[in-house]
Amino acid sequence: MSSALPCHPAEKPKRETCSICADCCVRHLAVCAALDGDELDALEAIMSSKQLGANEMLVEEGQEKTRVYSLTSGMLRLYTSLPDGRRQISGFLFPGGYLGLADDEVHSQTVEAVVPSVLCSFSDREMNALMERYPQLKERLYEMTKFALRQAHDNQMILGRLAPVEKLASFLLLLANRPQAETTSNPVHLAMNRTDIADYLGLTIETVSRSFTKLKTQGLIRLIDANTVEITSYRSLAAVAGLDITHLMSTANA
Amino acid sequence: MSSALPCHPAEKPKRETCSICADCCVRHLAVCAALDGDELDALEAIMSSKQLGANEMLVEEGQEKTRVYSLTSGMLRLYTSLPDGRRQISGFLFPGGYLGLADDEVHSQTVEAVVPSVLCSFSDREMNALMERYPQLKERLYEMTKFALRQAHDNQMILGRLAPVEKLASFLLLLANRPQAETTSNPVHLAMNRTDIADYLGLTIETVSRSFTKLKTQGLIRLIDANTVEITSYRSLAAVAGLDITHLMSTANA
DNA sequence: CGCGAGGTTGAAACAGTTCAACACTTGTGG
DNA sequence: CCACAAGTGTTGAACTGTTTCAACCTCGCG
Structure with missing residues (x-):
């Protein structure tokens, strides 16, 4: 796959x-x-x-x-x-x-x-x-447990204080910077469906879909297909996310 | 104090x-x-x-x-x-x-x-x-780290999927059942102010206040004063919370 | 070809936020 | 001792945005 x-x-x-x-x-x-x-x-x-x-x-x-x-x-x-x-x-x-x-x-x-x-x-x-x-x-x-706890704290910020578009932007950045790929991967492959994303971000699937459209319209991402996202402007996307996720890139696994 | x-x-x-x-x-x-x-x-x-x-x-x-x-x-x-x-x-x-x-x-x-x-x-x-x-x-x-991680997961559910009244109900139950007191404490003393509660539950202070009023109107709690809550109906409050927090009562500190 | 799953889009409903006013308590200073 | 200001919490009304409900689209597959 x-x-x-x-x-x-x-x-x-x-x-x-x-x-x-x-x-x-x-x-x-x-x-x-x-x-x-x-x-x-x-x-x-x-x-x-x-x-x-x-x-x-x-x-x-x-x-x-x-x-x-x-x-x-x-x-x-x-x-x-x-x-x-x-x-x-x-x-x-x-x-x-x-x-x-x-x-x-x-x-x-x-x-x-x-x-x-x-x-x-x-x-x-x-x-x-x-x-x-x-x-x-x-x-x-x-x-690894400590790392998971830090991740959970970041998640709480995302769930509690970010607007839908900000949530999605954070999510995409998280996927792009996840340690497995070593380098920032772009385009990002979304293995999960919209329901999963919604249930992760505390939204409905419709809002997730509309948030994708917004990011697309703003020119920050490009949807190659529904499950493949090209990050057009990394910096702008990070600005929308608001969240500073840089520590997630390096600290990955101590 | x-x-x-x-x-x-x-x-x-x-x-x-x-x-x-x-x-x-x-x-x-x-x-x-x-x-x-x-x-x-x-x-x-x-x-x-x-x-x-x-x-x-x-x-x-x-x-x-x-x-x-x-x-x-x-x-x-x-x-x-x-x-x-x-x-x-x-x-x-x-x-x-x-x-x-x-x-x-x-x-x-x-x-x-x-x-x-x-x-x-x-x-x-x-x-x-x-x-x-x-x-x-x-x-x-x-x-203790593992326990904190489980708490964080419960928190994610509260932040992402509960309605304001449900959030507040969960929060009150959490305070009532926190390990320190050994037994379920009632009335519950709220040492933190509404802004803290709001920033914990991902709400505004107005919504927190209105949620208090709703729980009060429904007869689940009684506000002795702004910072002292008597849980009138523990079961009903737990039902509103939706969340099963029983494991937080006993597992407290392994 | 048609069905079903997954995703997008539109319109209306609703709920939480925002902004504003008010109540209450506490502490300060006349 | 009272008046007043500041801080905190509650309540009301309008607004905004997410959710809800529904329709439509696209793609893959039998």
Whole structure:
């Protein structure tokens, strides 16, 4: 689906005699960046692979947390729902992202694949054991949790104080500058649909659509197609967003 | 100001020959719950006390993080601002709360006292050293960070998907059930003013005021005075809030 | 070719914001 | 002790913008 890098583990034979982690192209972004050599083998020993189809659910809110995951390729959405069906997407998970940072015993959010995805799966118990054995692994997860918390704070500003166009501008900049791509990616591919964007930004799909039109009319973006956005004027878009997101570009993964 | 428990360290002589931490009444809520005996002495050795007047600023967004804090008594607000002055309060810190969970080198938020407050202050460097020495201290901070992340996710739902009355209802329930009081406190004392509430919930002060009136008219709350709310019907208020916040009551501090 | 899903656009309804006035409390100074 | 000003909160009325509801468009696919 996505014109991603040519090397996901899924495309290789599942488990060879030797390390597949070592060749993983998102390793430097993921938890596993904390490990090397033997340590990596130990991680690999408790790892299994998991694939998800588009919109397939991985975990559901309230479910016991028995396994944790590291996303290799694809994209996930994390959300909570209200009894009446209203939904708030708290974030999207990109390759290198870790699933289970916020939760202790129970998952506090539902997780679904936005597009077909591949994950590394671990028993929560075994992962905890490994964290005791390799403190740098725990340290890494701690750093990733802190980063997630900063992201959540930025999100609160977006949700609480930005106007719809500003929200969308921030969102596009966030996608353009997300760490995975290393450099600023342009045009930006929107793997999620308008409903997802709306539920992430606290808007309706109609308002999202109208905000796209506004940015287009103002000449800040160009919609190559409904899911591909070219950022025509990066600076102006950042000015509209108001939010200073520069720290999200570099700090990405400490 | 607040009719709090009778024992804040501030009321005692500043540093006696022996442990003041051991007598601290919020210790079981704070970082220090992870430590005991000698360990507690080690923490106390690097600790100093800090007092803040109402609305006094402790740290400013962008400032280098040289010290970290544990709140003993009072209340703090944490927020970020936009260039044009719009403000989003990401949360309030209550006694036992820790300041500096999300940040690495630089503070990502401004912190001010809502009411006169007393804090334990530590050099960030020394605290890190202590965390290396006592892994359970790091573990404790990690748990508190995870809790903060879950809180942030709940907040995103409140900001993005709840109507004003629902937002206010959630906010009141949050205050009523916050861990410090141990039991559900009623009536609830609002130490912060309407502007703070508005900037926390993503509303204007007028809408906050009107929402108070609506809850009052519906018979769910009673305003003893502008800053004291009696929850008349807890269940109905929870129903209005929509949000299930029960997990915030018990999980408080793992 | 026609159906369905996803996205855009238009018009009306509604709700939160804005602007303004008023009430209440507190502190200052005559 | 009272008058007055300042700060905070509430209420009203008009306005603006998002939501709602509906229609329409486009694309992919059976």
